Amino acid sequence: MNPDPQLHDLFTLLRFSSISTDPAHQPQMQACAAWVAEKMSCLGFSSTIHPTPGHPIVLARKKPSPGKKTVLIYGHYDVQPVDPLHLWTHPPFEPHLENGIITARGATDNKGQFLAHILGVQETLDSGTELPVNLIFLIEGEEEIGSPHLPAFLEQHREELACDVIVISDTGMIAPGLPTFTYGLRGIAALELFLTGPDKDLHSGIYGGAVANPITVLARLLGTLHDEQGRVRIPGFYSQVRELQSWEREAWKKLPLGDSDLLQLTGSPALAGEDGYSALERCYARPTAELNGISGGYQGEGTKTVLPSRASAKLTFRLVPDQDPDIILEQACQHLREHCPRTVHLEIKTGHSGKPYLVDPHNPYGQAAQRALARAFDHAEPALIREGGSIPIVATFKEVLGVDTLLLGLALPDCRAHSPNENFPVANFKAGIRLNQELLRELA
Amino acid sequence: MNPDPQLHDLFTLLRFSSISTDPAHQPQMQACAAWVAEKMSCLGFSSTIHPTPGHPIVLARKKPSPGKKTVLIYGHYDVQPVDPLHLWTHPPFEPHLENGIITARGATDNKGQFLAHILGVQETLDSGTELPVNLIFLIEGEEEIGSPHLPAFLEQHREELACDVIVISDTGMIAPGLPTFTYGLRGIAALELFLTGPDKDLHSGIYGGAVANPITVLARLLGTLHDEQGRVRIPGFYSQVRELQSWEREAWKKLPLGDSDLLQLTGSPALAGEDGYSALERCYARPTAELNGISGGYQGEGTKTVLPSRASAKLTFRLVPDQDPDIILEQACQHLREHCPRTVHLEIKTGHSGKPYLVDPHNPYGQAAQRALARAFDHAEPALIREGGSIPIVATFKEVLGVDTLLLGLALPDCRAHSPNENFPVANFKAGIRLNQELLRELA
Numbered sequence: 001m002n003p004d005p006q007l008h009d010l011f012t013l014l015r016f017s018s019i020s021t022d023p024a025h026q027p028q029m030q031a032c033a034a035w036v037a038e039k040m041s042c043l044g045f046s047s048t049i050h051p052t053p054g055h056p057i058v059l060a061r062k063k064p065s066p067g068k069k070t071v072l073i074y075g076h077y078d079v080q081p082v083d084p085l086h087l088w089t090h091p092p093f094e095p096h097l098e099n100g101i102i103t104a105r106g107a108t109d110n111k112g113q114f115l116a117h118i119l120g121v122q123e124t125l126d127s128g129t130e131l132p133v134n135l136i137f138l139i140e141g142e143e144e145i146g147s148p149h150l151p152a153f154l155e156q157h158r159e160e161l162a163c164d165v166i167v168i169s170d171t172g173m174i175a176p177g178l179p180t181f182t183y184g185l186r187g188i189a190a191l192e193l194f195l196t197g198p199d200k201d202l203h204s205g206i207y208g209g210a211v212a213n214p215i216t217v218l219a220r221l222l223g224t225l226h227d228e229q230g231r232v233r234i235p236g237f238y239s240q241v242r243e244l245q246s247w248e249r250e251a252w253k254k255l256p257l258g259d260s261d262l263l264q265l266t267g268s269p270a271l272a273g274e275d276g277y278s279a280l281e282r283c284y285a286r287p288t289a290e291l292n293g294i295s296g297g298y299q300g301e302g303t304k305t306v307l308p309s310r311a312s313a314k315l316t317f318r319l320v321p322d323q324d325p326d327i328i329l330e331q332a333c334q335h336l337r338e339h340c341p342r343t344v345h346l347e348i349k350t351g352h353s354g355k356p357y358l359v360d361p362h363n364p365y366g367q368a369a370q371r372a373l374a375r376a377f378d379h380a381e382p383a384l385i386r387e388g389g390s391i392p393i394v395a396t397f398k399e400v401l402g403v404d405t406l407l408l409g410l411a412l413p414d415c416r417a418h419s420p421n422e423n424f425p426v427a428n429f430k431a432g433i434r435l436n437q438e439l440l441r442e443l444a
Numbered sequence: 445m446n447p448d449p450q451l452h453d454l455f456t457l458l459r460f461s462s463i464s465t466d467p468a469h470q471p472q473m474q475a476c477a478a479w480v481a482e483k484m485s486c487l488g489f490s491s492t493i494h495p496t497p498g499h500p501i502v503l504a505r506k507k508p509s510p511g512k513k514t515v516l517i518y519g520h521y522d523v524q525p526v527d528p529l530h531l532w533t534h535p536p537f538e539p540h541l542e543n544g545i546i547t548a549r550g551a552t553d554n555k556g557q558f559l560a561h562i563l564g565v566q567e568t569l570d571s572g573t574e575l576p577v578n579l580i581f582l583i584e585g586e587e588e589i590g591s592p593h594l595p596a597f598l599e600q601h602r603e604e605l606a607c608d609v610i611v612i613s614d615t616g617m618i619a620p621g622l623p624t625f626t627y628g629l630r631g632i633a634a635l636e637l638f639l640t641g642p643d644k645d646l647h648s649g650i651y652g653g654a655v656a657n658p659i660t661v662l663a664r665l666l667g668t669l670h671d672e673q674g675r676v677r678i679p680g681f682y683s684q685v686r687e688l689q690s691w692e693r694e695a696w697k698k699l700p701l702g703d704s705d706l707l708q709l710t711g712s713p714a715l716a717g718e719d720g721y722s723a724l725e726r727c728y729a730r731p732t733a734e735l736n737g738i739s740g741g742y743q744g745e746g747t748k749t750v751l752p753s754r755a756s757a758k759l760t761f762r763l764v765p766d767q768d769p770d771i772i773l774e775q776a777c778q779h780l781r782e783h784c785p786r787t788v789h790l791e792i793k794t795g796h797s798g799k800p801y802l803v804d805p806h807n808p809y810g811q812a813a814q815r816a817l818a819r820a821f822d823h824a825e826p827a828l829i830r831e832g833g834s835i836p837i838v839a840t841f842k843e844v845l846g847v848d849t850l851l852l853g854l855a856l857p858d859c860r861a862h863s864p865n866e867n868f869p870v871a872n873f874k875a876g877i878r879l880n881q882e883l884l885r886e887l888a
Contacts, residue, residue, distance in 0.1 A: 021746030081748055087644070145746060172650070186649060190747050199711025200531070203862040204734040205630060205833030206616065208762050209674070209726035210706050212716040215735035215757070216670060223667035226660060228785075230653070262654050267643025272656040272787040282653035290648040291659035292750050293741035298758060302465030302589060303634050303795055304525055305760055305834075306736050306862055313659070314742060316749055318652050341672075343716040351747055389649030390749075418647040418750055 006119050007097070009039070010429065013077075013111045014095040014104040020055055020078035020145050029055045029141050032077045036139050043122055045137070052149035055141030059157070062135050070134040070163040071443055074393065074405075075114025075170065076143030079106035080418045087420035100426045107424035109417040113169040113410050114139060116429055120436025132444035136163060140393075143170075146190070146352020147393045154400040165365045165443065166397050169432060171409025174383045175256050176425070179373035182407035183361040184284070184386030185394060187319035189329050190351030193336060194312045195221075195344045201297075202307040212343030214311040215296040222313060224339045225289050230273050232289045232317075234335045237328065242321045242358075244285050248386075252280050255383055257413065265413055283388035288318045289332075316351075318388060325353035354392015359404050368442040369406040376435035408435060450563050451541070453483070454873065457521075457555045458539040458548040464499055464522035464589050473499045473585050476521045480583050487566055489581065496593035499585030503601070506579050514578040514607040515887055517880075518837065518849075519558025519614065520587030523550035524862045531864035544870045551868035553861040557613035557854050558583060560873055564880025576888035580607060584837075587614075590634070590796020591837045598844040609809045609887065610841050613876060615853025618827045619700050620869070623817035626851035627805040628728070628830030629838060631763035633773050634795030637780060638756040639665075639788045645741075646751040656787030658755040659740040666757060668783045669733050674717045676733045676761075678779040681772065686765045686802075688729050692830075696724050699827055701857065709857050727832035732762045733776075760795075762832060769797035798836015803848050812886040813850040820879035852879060 016032035019025040033049050033056045040047040040060035047060040055078060064070065082092040082105050090096040092105035102112070117137075124131060138161070140150055154161060171182040197214040198207070227233055262279040263271055273282040296311030298304035317328055329350050340346040360366065361384050373382040387407070394405045410428045411417060460476035463469040477493050477500045484491040484504035491504040499522060508514065526536040526549050534540040536549035546556070561581075568575060582605070584594050598605060615626040641658040642651070671677055706723040707715055717726040740755030742748035761772055773794050784790040804810065805828050817826040831851070838849045854872045855861060 021748070022744070081742070081744060083742070083744070084645070188649070188749070197712050200860065200865075201528070201863045202710055203833060204732075204736060204760060205632070205762055206831070206861070207706070207710055207727060208732040208734045208832060209717050209730050210715055210723035211710045211712040212674070212714075213735055215738045216666065216674075219663040219666035219735070219738070220670070222660065222663035226664070230656065230660075262651070266646055266651055266655045268641050268655040268787065269789055270656070270787045271654055272785075273653050279654035283651060286653050288648075288652040290652045290749075290751055291657055291663070291741065292648060292748055292752070293743050294659045294663070294738055294755065295743040296739075297735065297737035298525070298527070299737050299739040300466070300525060300527065303758065303760065304465070304736055304862070305632070305634075305734075307734055308736070311738065314747065316648060316747065318649055341716075343712065343714045345713055387650070388652060389647060416644070417650065418748070419645045 006433065007426065009119065010102070010112060010115055011095045013115055014106055015093055017093045018078050018106070018141065019081050020142050021081060029078065033058050033141055036077055039118060040137060043125060050153065052153065054149050057141065057150065057153055058139040060137040062131060064134040068134045069443060070136065071440065072136040072138055072161060072163040072166045073117050074166055074168045075117070075139045076110045076141065077139055078141045078144050079109065080144050084420060089421055101423050102426060103421055103423045105422050107422050108411040108415040109422065110143065110170045112424040112429050113432060116410065116432025117169065117436045120433045123433060124437055132440050136161065143393070146354060148352060150393055151396050151400065154396060158400060161401055163401065163403060165403055166405040167408065167439065168391065168394070168405055169408050169410050170391055171387045171389070171407045172411040172413060172415070173409060174385060176412055177377060177380060179377040179380055179382040180409060181361055181366065181370055181373060181382045181384055182387045182409055183366070183384060184321070184358040185356060186388050186390050187323065187325055187354050187356035187395070188390035188392060189317045189319060189325035189353040190315070191329060191332060192312065192314050192349045192351060194310060194347040196310050197344045198307065198309050201309050204305045204307040208307050211307070212341065213307055214344050215308060217341060217344045218296065218311040218313060221336060221339055222291065229275060232287065234331050236331050237287065240322045240324065241287060244281060249281065251384055252284070255280065255385070284386040285320055287320050287323060290316050290318065292316055318390065319356045321356045321358045323356060325355060329353065354390050355395035357394045365404060365406060365443065369408055369439065372435060372439035372442045373408060375438040376431050408439070450877065451870065453563065454546070454556060454559055455539045457559055458550055459537055461537045462522050462550070462585065463525050464586050465525060473522065477502050477585055480521055483562060484581060487569060494597065496597065498593050501585065501594065501597055502583040504581040506575060508578040512578045513887060514580065515884065516580040516582055516605060516607040516610045517561050518610055518612045519561070519583045520554045520585065521583055522585045522588050523553065524588050528864060533865055545867050546870060547865055547867045549866050551866050552855045552859040553866065554587065554614045556868040556873050557876060560854065560876025561613065561880045564877045567877060568881055576884050580605065587837070590798060592796060594837055595840045595844065598840060602844060605845060607845065607847060609847055610849040611852065611883065612835065612838070612849055613852050613854050614835055615831045615833070615851045616855040616857060617853060618829060620856055621821060621824060622700070623821040623824055623826040624853060625805060625810065625814055625817060625826045625828055626831045626853055627810070627828060628802040629800060630832050630834050631767065631769055631798050631800035631839070632834035632836060633761045633763060633769035633797040634759070635773060635776060636756065636758050636793045636795060638754060638791040640754050641788045642751065642753050645753050648749045648751040652751050655751070656785065657751055658788050659752060661785060661788050662740065662755040662757060665780060665783055666735065668779070673719060676731065678733070678775050680775050681731065684766045684768065685731060688725060693725065695828055696728070699724065699829070728830040729764055731764050731767060734760055734762065736760055762834065763800050765800045765802045767800060769799060773797065798834050799839035801838045809848060809850060809887065813852055813883065816879060816883035816886045817852060819882040820875050852883070
């Protein structure tokens with residue numbers, strides 16, 4: 001057992017291989033949800049595990065006191081897959097602590113961050129102080145697959161979940177020690193496309209030249225998605241994009257995250273993307289069409305002279321205000337169908353989606369959050385940013401519960417979320433525990 | 445044990461999983477070579493297993509009689525990989541006989557065909573007849589990976605291998621019962637390309653838009669290889685291509701293998717390829733750039749929002765007279781390097797290659813072969829064709845040993861060579877056994 005009981009809790013939570021996208025990990029998902037519910041019960045919360053058609057949702061609340069504001073803290077206990085596994089320096093579900101850095105899948109995204117809030121509450125209660133607000137914890141297990149069952153859950157529990165503001169720590173900090181308030185998020189829309197040419201794999205010598213090769217057709221089809229700069233060529237794609245405001249561009253220029261930092265963080269040979277925008281602006285406020293995977297034919301060692309029957313690709317769009325995921329998916333499908341020749345069959349499966357989000361950082365809750373951030377981080381002035389990632393549920397919270405969300409992230413730029421060797425500094429974990437206490441006081 | 449001893453031999457040979465491209469199958473390669481050598485010894489041949497830096501070569505010969513012509517019969521005991529394994533109706537290395545059809549990896553390509561020659565010799569000897577020619581069997585284990593060590597072996601054993609003509613049964617028949625003489629083959633040249641963007645997989649939300657995605661770049665790069673018709677756009681690619689002669693086009697028009705047959709055989713939604721050529725002409729006498737495999741990013745179930753570090757593709761060119769594989773590979777590498785942006789690193793590995801082959805079907809050996817084919821197949825008139833596949837060693841035989849090769853194939857159009865459910869009819873196996881006997885008499 002780790003001598004620090006807070007780290008002991010975190011390591012226990014990280015050992016669950018709660019990969020929501022992979023059905024093989026279902027038992028670990030159940031076990032992880034049960035652990036979170038049990039932890040909340042120990043703090044005197046009334047704690048329930050709600051089954052869904054997918055993975056369960058953990059809901060925990062204190063008996064409400066009239067007159068106090070109600071705050072809902074959201075987090076997710078599911079994590080991304082771990083492959084390519086061989087690139088991990090330590091097994092992804094055996095947390096490793098070295099030089100103050102915890103390495104494990106989920107360390108940053110999102111177990112370390114939501115647990116910091118739970119442990120902040122524990123510290124408050126352990127000190128004999130009453131919580132300054134009514135508190136609800138909503139910890140789901142399907143964030144990494146687009147929260148398919150959370151909207152219905154919110155609708156069903158609308159009254160029970162009534163609150164004044166929502167808090168999520170699932171975003172990033174600009175730099176170590178620089179507290180960061182995220183007032184915008186990109187949305188997402190996913191699809192997968194499958195091309196079938198011949199009805200079986202063919203000998204590429206015997207038949208090559210007489211029929212279309214699905215890999216070749218796929219490459220050409222995917223090539224129609226972008227221009228040379230990486231600008232998306234789907235008709236109508238940019239028509240709803242809200243341009244950056246000048247105060248944002250000015251503020252972001254001052255952030256310690258310029259083009260050279262992005263170049264170093266990504267380890268790419270060069271930056272790329274639309275002319276007229278800095279790398280940060282491209283990530284925060286410009287939409288993309290990103291190929292997440294491609295597959296076809298023989299991928300083993302050596303050569304196999306096959307003309308394959310099938311080829312496929314996985315594609316996600318990142319969207320910005322005021323793009324609508326449904327419209328984008330429709331435009332994308334139409335574009336792909338129009339550009340696909342009749343020499344192959346095209347099948348498209350649309351996947352999860354979520355709207356982009358933007359809120360005024362200068363409203364009263366925003367100001368309270370910024371004060372709490374400054375106190376939790378040695379009185380440093382918080383940075384105001386948008387973020388390139390997506391938390392689709394934020395837009396749903398606004399729609400269903402009618403409240404804004406405060407995004408107070410603790411992830412560092414090199415946290416490797418979704419990548420091998422995901423990590424989270426102990427310092428950020430502890431700052432998160434402090435932040436919870438400052439924040440609930442400020443919001444009260 | 446199969447009651448038919450010839451089928452028993454074939455099934456035994458097919459049970460060796462002799463996949464030359466996969467190092468895991470090395471022991472099966474050794475065992476398969478040993479079985480072939482032992483079989484030849486039993487027929488009274490002096491039989492040797494020659495090790496190479498790769499897989500061994502089996503050489504077997506009868507003590508030569510002066511004054512007789514010398515015939516060399518070539519075959520290969522190695523086979524293609526079996527994936528996708530789940531599409532096989534029976535395990536690929538457990539031969540299955542149903543309705544006169546043998547299903548197994550290697551049944552057609554090439555175990556069934558070279559064994560027919562061995563068993564033809566066995567029948568001749570068993571009948572108490574002397575062989576009409578001096579005979580050499582050369583059975584190698586690296587045909588499916590481009591015969592990398594056979595040219596050096598031929599050079600080293602040039603005198604021992606001196607012969608008048610070479611016979612190979614590793615090509616196809618136009619239709620069941622229609623004996624087929626192949627007077628031309630396409631050549632081959634292989635390469636693999638790897639693109640690296642970021643030095644690790646990135647979160648496609650956090651960084652997407654600021655750096656190039658290697659899958660997107662790969663798709664665009666591969667898209668430069670062809671025009672809309674499938675014509676190769678590499679500069680200089682067609683400059684050495686010999687145009688079809690009119691007698692060939694006339695002869696091929698009469699073959700029972702028109703566009704509609706090709707469409708049915710491939711199971712494609714439509715035929716494709718260069719304008720001005722029939723499907724058969726495209727396969728027999730036009731060059732291609734065929735993508736055999738593509739890989740990158742997340743390929744598992746569900747979504748993973750990753751901007752991958754790497755993407756790769758496997759590419760083989762099929763070449764026709766008088767294209768030179770070395771020049772084509774050089775042109776291809778130059779084309780790919782010129783079209784690859786600097787936002788990714790490009791690495792190219794060139795693979796095996798072999799020259800195209802063309803011989804006059806009307807020379808004396810060609811005429812002898814056509815007579816033997818007619819006798820083995822109920823006096824049907826043999827078809828004269830080229831073939832789209834590659835047997836690079838045929839060009840090497842001509843260069844090193846100075847002799848022509850007779851290509852007398854027994855594979856049917858729907859044999860599924862290189863694909864799941866590769867098969868070979870017992871009737872063709874038996875015809876091959878007859879053919880060997882007719883052929884050696886005619887060649888004498």
